[in-house]
Amino acid sequence: GESVGLHLPTLSVQEGDNSIINCAYSNSASDYFIWYKQESGKGPQFIIDIRSNMDKRQGQRVTVLLNKTVKHLSLQIAATQPGDSAVYFCAESEANDMRFGAGTRLTVKP
């Protein structure tokens, strides 16, 4: 069946560097994509979203890129900080069915 997945399960970056977390999706009918951050012991926290009629959206220190041709989603975090250390999930949605990937653990080294 179709699924959402992530290319790398772990990512380690130096404080101050930029981070890029990637996600592949396979449901071409998905029209809404979201990135979540989950810290230990907490529920997922919304970071940024993008609809299928866009290819880029920027927030504060974060940018989401959507490439529908190759069904690829990425999250860029600028000037990564220790507080950014967490597991990051991408999620895709068609209608009210939301599917999450397995997650990427981001570790920020001081």
Added chain:
Amino acid sequence: ETGVTQSPTHLIKTRGQQVTLRCSSQSGHNTVSWYQQALGQGPQFIFQYYREEENGRGNFPPRFSGLQFPNYSSELNVNALELDDSALYLCASLRGGGPVVTEQFFGPGTRLTVL
């Protein structure tokens, strides 16, 4: 904090028992979704409630059922518990409930352990 609360925080049950988990949605939100998150995995959609009716369901058996109340709070009930039901159960609330999913806010989850 998202304004979404869940109770209890932790729960231990044995196989075959039944469990009820509770969720209070964020003020102004009329829709609640429930997710199961196994250790080391992403959340899996169980179902969504909108205006007290089920409004979509994931690939979960009928022993997973739910309710939504007039104040939009919600319950998740699981009957005949199995060991594989051990997970973090998350609820998320959002405003709407129509065909387009908008930003949803998650609670901290209930950690269920089935022995």
